[in-house]
Amino acid sequence: MIVTFASSKGGVGKSTTCAAIASALALEGERVLLIDLDQNRTLDRWARKAPIEGLTVQAIEPQKFGSYFREQEASGAFDHICIDLPGNREVTLFKALARSDLVVIPAQASEPDLREALVVVSDIRDVAETAQRAIPYRLLLTKVFPLRSRVTDYAYDELERRGLPLFRTALVERSAYREMFLNGQPPTVTEPGKGAGQEVLTLLAEMRSIVEASQAEMRKAG
Ligand SMILES: Nc1ncnc2c1ncn2[C@@H]1O[C@H](COP(=O)(O)OP(=O)(O)OP(=O)(O)O)[C@@H](O)[C@H]1O
Numbered sequence: 485m486i487v488t489f490a491s492s493k494g495g496v497g498k499s500t501t502c503a504a505i506a507s508a509l510a511l512e513g514e515r516v517l518l519i520d521l522d523q524n525r526t527l528d529r530w531a532r533k534a535p536i537e538g539l540t541v542q543a544i545e546p547q548k549f550g551s552y553f554r555e556q557e558a559s560g561a562f563d564h565i566c567i568d569l570p571g572n573r574e575v576t577l578f579k580a581l582a583r584s585d586l587v588v589i590p591a592q593a594s595e596p597d598l599r600e601a602l603v604v605v606s607d608i609r610d611v612a613e614t615a616q617r618a619i620p621y622r623l624l625l626t627k628v629f630p631l632r633s634r635v636t637d638y639a640y641d642e643l644e645r646r647g648l649p650l651f652r653t654a655l656v657e658r659s660a661y662r663e664m665f666l667n668g669q670p671p672t673v674t675e676p677g678k679g680a681g682q683e684v685l686t687l688l689a690e691m692r693s694i695v696e697a698s699q700a701e702m703r704k705a706g
Pocket residue numbers: 493494495496497498499500501522526569570571572626627628655656657658659661662663665
């Protein structure tokens with residue numbers, strides 16, 4: 485699958501989630517390409533700390549993205565491509581959206597984050613209309629406090645009111661996610677079968693079933 489992690493807001497957990505999902509896929513034996521489009525090269529640096537077999541991380545200049553992506557996709561060398569975007573709205577956002585099987589929009593349960601998430605949703609709808617194909621997307625609540633608070637309740641109510649699709653899995657505020665950038669180890673390695681490790685696998689299962697359902701739908705539509 486081709487998955488883009490997008491949000492016009494900085495610091496919401498795009499790179500964290502992208503790295504955690506890409507590593508989980510690679511650790512299952514799949515061949516994964518992670519394209520780092522953020523000029524800060526967060527994931528390019530992360531990958532050098534503790535390389536994972538089967539995971540290739542490549543930082544790419546925005547202007548080279550289109551040709552690089554086409555080449556890699558055509559090579560058949562990868563089962564999955566994960567794309568990490570910078571926290572602003574620029575041309576690679578639209579290029580990545582147009583090529584995605586699924587867009588993950590991380591957001592914290594706060595009014596400003598949800599407002600920014602809506603901007604991405606409207607961009608996805610524009611690209612889907614232009615490309616004349618469905619581009620599935622889901623909001624992902626990140627850095628959620630373990631106990632449901634008034635803020636989380638507000639977020640869930642607001643999303644339901646606006647009819648925005650949300651992953652059932654949310655990523656809880658956990659040190660395993662922060663430590664990932666310090667020691668290079670993904671949550672499925674530091675917390676296998678529990679906590680962040682379990683959460684990432686549950687999210688991955690949900691992502692796979694959304695992509696499968698949408699591809700089945702497309703085949704039916706001919
Ligand atoms: N579930 C979580 N629990 C604890 N810390 C988290 C979690 N998700 C992300 N973080 C931390 O929040 C910070 C921002 O996360 P991250 O870099 O993934 O966001 P981003 O959306 O990629 O930001 P940018 O737009 O700047 O690229 C990092 O320090 C990361 O370790």
